[in-house]
Amino acid sequence: MPAVFVLIWSTGFVVARYGMPHAPPLGFLASRYALSVLAFGVWIAVVRAAWPQGRVQWAHLAITGVLMHAGYLGGVWAAVKAGIGAGTVSLIVGLQPVLTAVWLSVTQGSHSIGRQQWLGLLLGFGGLLLVVGHKLGVGEVTPFNFGLGLLALLSITVGTLYQKRFVAPCDVRTANAVQLAAALAVTLPLALIECGAWDLHPELVGAMAWSVLVLTLGGSSMLYLLIQRGAAAKVTSLLYLVPPCTAVLAWLLFNEPLSAQVLGGIALTAAGVALVVRGPLRSR
Numbered sequence: 001m002p003a004v005f006v007l008i009w010s011t012g013f014v015v016a017r018y019g020m021p022h023a024p025p026l027g028f029l030a031s032r033y034a035l036s037v038l039a040f041g042v043w044i045a046v047v048r049a050a051w052p053q054g055r056v057q058w059a060h061l062a063i064t065g066v067l068m069h070a071g072y073l074g075g076v077w078a079a080v081k082a083g084i085g086a087g088t089v090s091l092i093v094g095l096q097p098v099l100t101a102v103w104l105s106v107t108q109g110s111h112s113i114g115r116q117q118w119l120g121l122l123l124g125f126g127g128l129l130l131v132v133g134h135k136l137g138v139g140e141v142t143p144f145n146f147g148l149g150l151l152a153l154l155s156i157t158v159g160t161l162y163q164k165r166f167v168a169p170c171d172v173r174t175a176n177a178v179q180l181a182a183a184l185a186v187t188l189p190l191a192l193i194e195c196g197a198w199d200l201h202p203e204l205v206g207a208m209a210w211s212v213l214v215l216t217l218g219g220s221s222m223l224y225l226l227i228q229r230g231a232a233a234k235v236t237s238l239l240y241l242v243p244p245c246t247a248v249l250a251w252l253l254f255n256e257p258l259s260a261q262v263l264g265g266i267a268l269t270a271a272g273v274a275l276v277v278r279g280p281l282r283s284r
Contacts, residue, residue: 002226004222005219005222005223005226006241006242006245007245008214008215008218008219008222009215009219009223009242010090010242010245010246010249011210011214011215011249012073012076012211012215012219013076013080013089013090013246013249013250014246014249014250014253014254015207015210015211015215016076016077016080016207017080017250017253017254018203018204018206018207019077019203019204019207019208019211020077020080020081021199021201021203022198022199022200022201022203022204022207023196023198023199023204024081024191024194024195024196024197024198025074025077025078025080025081025194026074026077026078026187026190026191026194027191027194027196027198028077028204028207028208029069029070029073029074029077029183029187029191030184030187030188030191031208032208032211032212032216033069033180033181033183033184033187034184035208035212036176036180036212036216036217037177037180037181037184039212039213039216039217040173040174040176040177040180040217041177043173043217044173044174044177047173049171049173049174050170050171050174051170051171051174052168052170052171052174052175052178053168053170057167057168057170058178060162060163060166060167060168061167061175061178061179061182062178062179062181062182063162063166063182064159064162064163064167064179065178065179065180065181065182065183066182066183066186067155067156067158067159067162068155068156068159068160068163068179068220068223069179069180069182069183069220070155070182070183070186070187071151071152071154071155071156071159072093072152072155072156072159073152073183074151074152074155074187075148075149075150075151075152075153075155076089076093076148076149076152078145078148079145079146079148079149079152082142082144082145082148083140083142083145084140084141084145084146084148084149085140085250085254085256088131088140088141088149089145089149089152090242090243090246090247091127091128091131091243091246091247091265091266091269092128092146092149092150092152092153093149093152093153093156093242094242094243094269094273095124095125095128095153095269095273096153096156096157096160097273097276098120098121098124098272098273098276099153099154099157100157100160100161101117101276102117102121102276103157103161104161105117116275117275117276119272119275120271120272120273120274120275120276121272121276122272123268123269123271123272123275124268124269124272124273124276125272126265126268126272127264127265127266127267127268127269127270127271127272128265128269129265130261130262130264130265130268131261131262131265131266131269160227163224163227163228164227164228167228169228172221172224172225173221175224176216176217176220176221176224179220180216241270243266243269243270244266244270247262247266
């Protein structure tokens with residue numbers, strides 16, 4: 001399942017590139033959430049899946065939905081709409097394992113960050129600078145779309161940690177339905193005041209179908225199960241494989257540059273994240 005998840009998750013950034021020329025980002029996402037809730041609703045009705053127990057669990061699921069769907073996807077899609085490349089934004093949010101590992105090591109009372117992890121942090125951010133730095137001021141990366149990428153990064157990091165800490169195990173279909181409904185409630189009001197026209201192009205229809213059927217019903221369900229079953233740091237370590245996959249897909253499909261500098265940045269980031277996630281923690 002992990003390998004399939006990485007491949008599916010990588011396509012999300014590519015789908016954003018296909019859909020963005022034909023629809024406003026928040027409007028697209030609101031439609032995606034609504035269709036996904038409908039699809040999960042049919043699935044739940046057919047198999048008679050059990051709903052989460054208690055208002056507290058519904059509230060926890062709603063919070064994770066706002067963070068991991070509305071915040072994360074909203075940041076990614078808005079950043080792509082604002083001109084950032086699919087490979088670049090995937091690299092930014094690919095630093096999630098670094099933030100997760102640092103947070104866990106700081107908050108776990110018996111551990112602190114060791115030298116190997118600090119080295120990993122430096123390598124990871126150095127790789128990001130290699131990929132993003134040469135694009136600053138030349139049109140692709142701006143403070144605005146870079147900030148949107150950071151919003152997505154923080155949203156999925158906090159959402160992952162929150163879900164692991166507070167969400168009790170429950171049926172993945174009903175859990176996703178609650179999360180997506182919460183994301184829709186937050187995104188829809190913003191989508192209604194968003195500027196931008198819809199163009200029912202085949203690329204838009206394909207992007208929407210893939211987003212609902214593969215990314216949400218498949219990818220989001222896999223992520224939920226992986227978080228529930230594994231350690232947070234171990235699960236997020238899978239995401240350092242997403243930027244290389246996305247960069248290759250973006251090169252193949254959109255002719256996004258895959259220069260030696262970009263490849264070097266990807267390699268540095270992957271190495272840095274691996275050091276942070278796998279590196280030994282130093283006892284206090």
